[in-house]
Amino acid sequence: MARQMKGAYAMIKVDHLCFSYTGLPPYTLDDLRLDIKSGEYISILGENGSGKSTLIRLLLGFLKPNAGSIVVDAGRIGYVPQKHEANADFPITVYEMLDSYRRLLKIRNRDCVKHALEQLHMEAFSHRLMGTLSGGQAQKVRIARALMGEPDLLVLDEPSTGVDVGSQHEIYAFLKKLNQQRGVTIVSIEHNLQAAMTSSTLIYHLVEGRGHLCTPKQYADEYLHSS
Numbered sequence: 001m002a003r004q005m006k007g008a009y010a011m012i013k014v015d016h017l018c019f020s021y022t023g024l025p026p027y028t029l030d031d032l033r034l035d036i037k038s039g040e041y042i043s044i045l046g047e048n049g050s051g052k053s054t055l056i057r058l059l060l061g062f063l064k065p066n067a068g069s070i071v072v073d074a075g076r077i078g079y080v081p082q083k084h085e086a087n088a089d090f091p092i093t094v095y096e097m098l099d100s101y102r103r104l105l106k107i108r109n110r111d112c113v114k115h116a117l118e119q120l121h122m123e124a125f126s127h128r129l130m131g132t133l134s135g136g137q138a139q140k141v142r143i144a145r146a147l148m149g150e151p152d153l154l155v156l157d158e159p160s161t162g163v164d165v166g167s168q169h170e171i172y173a174f175l176k177k178l179n180q181q182r183g184v185t186i187v188s189i190e191h192n193l194q195a196a197m198t199s200s201t202l203i204y205h206l207v208e209g210r211g212h213l214c215t216p217k218q219y220a221d222e223y224l225h226s227s
């Protein structure tokens with residue numbers, strides 16, 4: 001694919017980034033520096049409240065840094081938000097939900113809805129109401145939605161929350177394939193340590209506002225095998 005032939009380039013550059021919701025110290029994210037090349041699969045790990053979602057919001061441009069900068073050089077960004085039950089009873093089918101998103105993105109080709117669902121083996125659920133899907137099925141649909149428009153960067157917020165073990169395996173196998181075979185860069189907030197260790201190429205560990213970048217092996221040696 002074109003994105004693989006382009007070769008790796010600096011896709012995400014975080015430079016001395018400071019952020020707090022008040023705009024004043026103490027910072028939730030304090031002097032972060034991070035360079036991520038295209039083609040990486042980076043899992044963000046950290047305790048509850050360590051700033052993982054805040055970093056994602058900055059990455060997506062929903063928030064602005066108080067100091068420093070964050071630059072993302074990606075054509076299209078797909079985003080899979082954290083699972084939430086709001087509007088679960090709203091009577092919309094899988095197809096209707098994806099097709100409205102297609103129109104929002106101004107994608108003319110209607111087949112892209114079918115294609116997105118096929119990638120996740122969810123085409124048989126096209127006419128099911130969203131509210132009747134299991135946690136795993138709904139998550140696959142959300143990933144399918146994020147893939148519409150063929151993003152270069154896919155950002156996920158805890159993809160395995162509320163998903164049964166079987167679907168978790170399918171989802172992580174799919175994400176790994178997307179990264180390795182199609183060169184899509186992935187940034188994923190993870191509480192699923194096993195998935196982070198087996199799927200990602202890099203781990204970004206947030207502790208008390210500071211970030212530490214390492215390989216899964218380095219993370220395992222430092223935090224999992226040392227006790």
Ligand SMILES: Nc1ncnc2c1ncn2[C@@H]1O[C@H](COP(=O)(O)OP(=O)(O)OP(=O)(O)O)[C@@H](O)[C@H]1O
Pocket residue numbers: 021028046047048049050051052053054055
């Ligand atoms: N909209 C907000 N306004 C004020 N403070 C916030 C807001 N959102 C988050 N915070 C605070 O910022 C800090 C980081 O929150 P964040 O949600 O980024 O953490 P997290 O690592 O994603 O947590 P979790 O693992 O629980 O999802 C927390 O102390 C949180 O209370």
